Amino acid sequence: MSVRPAPPAWPLEVETLVIGAGAAGMVAALSAHEAGEEVLVLERDAVPAGSTALSAGLIPAAGTAQQRAAGIADDPDRFAADIQKKADGEADPALVAALTGAIPEAVEWLTEGLGLPLTVVEDFDYPGHSRRRMHGLPDRAGASLVDALRARCEARGVPIVCERRVETLFTDAGGEVAGVAARLPDGTVEEIGAERVILACNGYGGNKTRVARHMPGIADALYFGHAGNQGEALDWAEALGLATAHLGAYQGHGNVAHPHGILITWAVITEGGVQVNADGRRFWNEAQGYSEAARAVLAQPGGQAVTVFDARIADVARQFADFRAAEAQGVIKTADTVAELAAAFGLPAEALEQTLTEAEAARAAGTADAFGRRFGAVAPLAAPYCGVRVTGALFHTQGGLAVTPEARAMRADGTPCRRLFATGGAAVGVSGAGDSGYLSGNGLLAAVALGRIAGRGRA
Secondary structure (H helix, E strand, O other): OOOEEEEOOOOEEEEEEEEOOOEEEHHHHHHHOOOOOOOOEEEEOOOOOHHHEEEEEOOOOOOOHHHHHOOOOOOOOHHHHHHHOOOOOOOOOHHHHHHHHHHHHHHHHHHHHHOOEEEOOOOOOOOHHHHHHHHEOOOOOOHHHHHHHHHHHOOOOOEEEOOOEOOOHHHHOOOOEEEEEOOOOOOEEEEEEEEEEEEEEOOOOOHHHHHHHOOHHHHHOOOOOOOOOOHHHHHHHHHHHHHHHHHOOEEEEEEEHHHHHHHEOOHHHHHHOOOOOOOOEEEOOHHHHHHHHHHHHOOOHHHHEEEEEEEEHHHHOOOOOHHHHHHOOOOOOOOHHHHHHHHHHHHHHHHHHHHHHHHHHHHHHHHHHOOOOOOOOOOOOOOOOEEEEEEEEEEEOOOOOOOOOOOOOEEOOOOOOEEEHHHHHHHOOOOOOOOOOOOOOOOHHHHHHHHHHHHHHOO
């Protein structure tokens, strides 16, 4: 990745050039097109995907029509407070306010303007959210969200040119980004001028060197994100003298089926399930969240755990395509007794029985257990029991380019760029400095809300 002075003339020029065709890039492109701008999206891969395609595709938003229809009272201020509580106050307040304020309109636009049938998840809670505010497509699959956005781009004539790897940013005499050079599969290079450039090229989870430097605690974990997330935005930031923030922040997940590599929804935990290690014992407060679960699980013998739940919870989890896929592949095991479930995973039956008995006693009493977890009003686990062997994984990074609430990249001296914007994983998120600050859905919150803001901005 390099930065060079702009050439005297451009073979091709556009108003808005978007680098990356994940959810953030396509939302930005559609928004810019809607505002009357000439838009071009360059995508490195043969088919648009990005980290969104590997997620459940759920967008958190407060104060939406879907929530009102479900009788859920919520608003952006409450959402912002939940974000800061989870992030221990480390997130930029102005950015948090911008995202939580923009996301209700963005969800309305996706639903009413683009025709995406988004519904709110009403049957279970996500850790840290004081209201049910996750919105997704019926199959709760990120790949479906990406496909839907791509279809809308095609229908509206927003060009997405794939297999174009942007290697160079060009700058004008004032140091502002003025265009790019992209390499084609045959090795030739295209130079394209632009009134403004939007970086939507995601984070750096696939770059082992950067992960080891910024996030050593998760460096040896399974990487469950997009392999192309190599940190190009950070390379350009260094060359351009741009500010970055919270480079040690990331979203982990401690419920990835092992060795199959299938994401198991955290609903199996929030509805009353628990995680046990090879000794059949619980080892942490699972209610903290799935991001910090990655390190908790990886710290167990073999870096593995077994998530234990029951048939009632499995019914809730089946709304997620990944869970149904796990069942189809025999990843989820079912047993009529705790002893049979223990045998299926090679766990000490007596220890597992005692572990579940202790958890049930805390649930029934309405008190915190030895790990500080309160189970709330969930039903007790009952036969038939279910289980899945899991490990911890790194999903995507949450640090990146520092941006203004208008999605403009910021220079190291604190001044905003006029022609360079950043969104999605290329920009810093609102998850604080580590992994425990990640509130469920923060990734797509930034992708959709900041993408919408960037797309509607002007150079």
